[in-house]
Structure formats: structure tokens, C-alpha cells
Amino acid sequence: GFYQPDCGFVRNPKGLAQAYFDAAARLGAIHLRQRVDGVARRNEGGVTVHAEGVTHRFDRLVVAAGAWSASLVKQLGDKVSLDTERGYHISFGPETAGLLRGPLVLPGMSMVLSPMHDGLRLVSGDELAGLAAPPNYSRIRALIPAARRAVPALRDVSPRSEWMGFRPSTPDSLPVIGPSPQGNDVIYAFGHGHLGLTLSAITAQMVADTVAARALLVDPTPYLISRF
Numbered sequence: 363g364f365y366q367p368d369c370g371f372v373r374n375p376k377g378l379a380q381a382y383f384d385a386a387a388r389l390g391a392i393h394l395r396q397r398v399d400g401v402a403r404r405n406e407g408g409v410t411v412h413a414e415g416v417t418h419r420f421d422r423l424v425v426a427a428g429a430w431s432a433s434l435v436k437q438l439g440d441k442v443s444l445d446t447e448r449g450y451h452i453s454f455g456p457e458t459a460g461l462l463r464g465p466l467v468l469p470g471m472s473m474v475l476s477p478m479h480d481g482l483r484l485v486s487g488d489e490l491a492g493l494a495a496p497p498n499y500s501r502i503r504a505l506i507p508a509a510r511r512a513v514p515a516l517r518d519v520s521p522r523s524e525w526m527g528f529r530p531s532t533p534d535s536l537p538v539i540g541p542s543p544q545g546n547d548v549i550y551a552f553g554h555g556h557l558g559l560t561l562s563a564i565t566a567q568m569v570a571d572t573v574a575a576r577a578l579l580v581d582p583t584p585y586l587i588s589r590f
């Protein structure tokens with residue numbers, strides 16, 4: 363195993379996302395939970411968003427729909443190459459949360475064991491099967507014997523939960539961050555692949571600086587959608 367004692371990591375990703383959400387709400391953000399069916403630029407500037415029978419008009423739109431962003435990009439007249447690298451996890455339950463002090467990478471087996479707030483998490487590599495196919499949990503279940511060889515204390519513990527997620531991925535493994543070539547009333551923020559949690563704060567900073575027309579902390583050129 364490849365043990366990374368200095369690696370920073372998040373034990374509770376949902377807790378971090380909730381903290382971001384709460385901070386945004388304190389700053390005045392309004393949360394509407396609706397499925398977006400269509401987006402369009404307005405001739406007079408700004409953007410129209412159709413969601414569940416309601417039409418919203420906004421001065422600016424940030425497209426941050428993960429692996430589902432491509433159809434919105436197309437509707438806005440831009441193009442991108444985006445697919446999903448599906449990944450699976452198995453959680454072994456709270457009694458295993460203290461078994462490791464940090465993430466353990468087993469490169470030969472394409473798996474990672476991470477200590478999370480709710481137990482040790484086994485994470486698999488990539489599956490290229492698109493957005494619509496049902497999960498195939500046999501892929502991650504097949505790794506349980508190897509996880510038990512790596513951490514023998516898992517031998518007597520049964521998996522508690524399984525989960526599949528969609529990593530939004532580009533051919534060059536770089537995210538898409540920045541304004542549309544057609545105008546900065548549309549800003550893109552998706553395609554972070556394996557690093558969406560890690561890069562969430564800097565991405566938000568880049569989006570906020572773009573909206574506010576401030577100088578960016580990093581050169582945005584490699585991340586612009588115009589590279590496609």
C-alpha cells in the first residue's frame with residue numbers, strides 16, 4: 363500500500379458540502395431545488411432557465427451540473443467533450459472508522475481505503491458506462507477480499523452500504539472553469555473528474571472572481587471551454 367501520512371483529507375464530505383451551503387445561505391444565497399429542463403441566452407443579455415414548468419431570468423448563469431453539464435453547454439451554443447468515469451464505494455460501518463489514520467492507496471488493485479466519519483470506505487477505480495446504465499456493484503464487491511488482505515481487521519466486518527457516483531471527466535483530465543466564449547453571462551464550472559471535492563473551493567473562488575470582474579488567483583487559460 364501507498365501510505366500518505368501528510369495527505370490532507372475530509373472524513374465527512376457531506377458535512378463539508380453542508381458547511382459550504384450554510385455559509386452561502388448566510389451570505390444571502392437562495393436555494394431552489396428544481397430540475398433544469400432548458401437554458402437559453404436572451405437577446406437583451408442574461409439567461410433564461412426553464413425548470414419544472416417555471417421560467418427564471420438571470421443576469422448570470424453558472425453551469426455546474428457535473429457529468430450532466432454537456433447538454434446545457436450545447437443549448438448555450440458552446441461545445442465540450444465530457445464523459446463520466448463512474449466510481450463505486452463500500453462502507454464498512456462505524457466500528458471500522460478508526461482502523462486507518464489516513465487514506466491508503468493500493469495502486470496495483472486500483473483501490474483506495476479511506477477512514478471516513480461513518481466507517482472505513484473502500485473506493486474503486488473507473489467504469490466507463492455513461493450516465494444511464496444501472497450500477498454494477500459486482501465491480502466493487504470483487505475488491506472486498508483484497509481490502510481484507512490489506513486490513514485484516516475487516517475480515518469479521520460485513521459491508522454496510524454501497525454507492526455509485528459519476529465523476530465528470532474531460533479527455534485532458536482538466537476541469538472546465540471560466541466564461542463562455544460568447545459572453546460572461548454564462549460561466550462554466552464542471553468536469554473535475556477525481557478531484558471535484560479537492561478543487562471545489564478554488565473553483566468557487568475563480569467563479570466568484572469572474573462574476574465580480576476581479577483578477578484571478580491562477581491563470582484560467584488551461585481550463586477555458588474554448589480548448590474544445
Ligand SMILES: Cc1cc2nc3c(=O)[nH]c(=O)nc-3n(C[C@H](O)[C@H](O)[C@H](O)COP(=O)(O)OP(=O)(O)OC[C@H]3O[C@@H](n4cnc5c(N)ncnc54)[C@H](O)[C@@H]3O)c2cc1C
Binds near residue numbers: 426428431528552553
Ligand atoms: C467513488 C468516487 C470517489 C471520489 N473520491 C474523490 C476524492 O477522494 N476527492 C475528490 O476531490 N473527489 C472525489 N471524487 C470526485 C468528486 O465526487 C466529483 O469530482 C465531484 O462530485 C464533482 O462535483 P460537481 O458538483 O461538479 O458534480 P456533482 O457532484 O455530480 O453535482 C452535480 C449536480 O448537478 C445536478 N444536476 C445535473 N443536471 C441537472 C439539471 N438538469 N437540473 C438540476 N440539477 C442538475 C445533479 O443532480 C448533481 O447534484 C470521487 C467520485 C467518486 C464517484
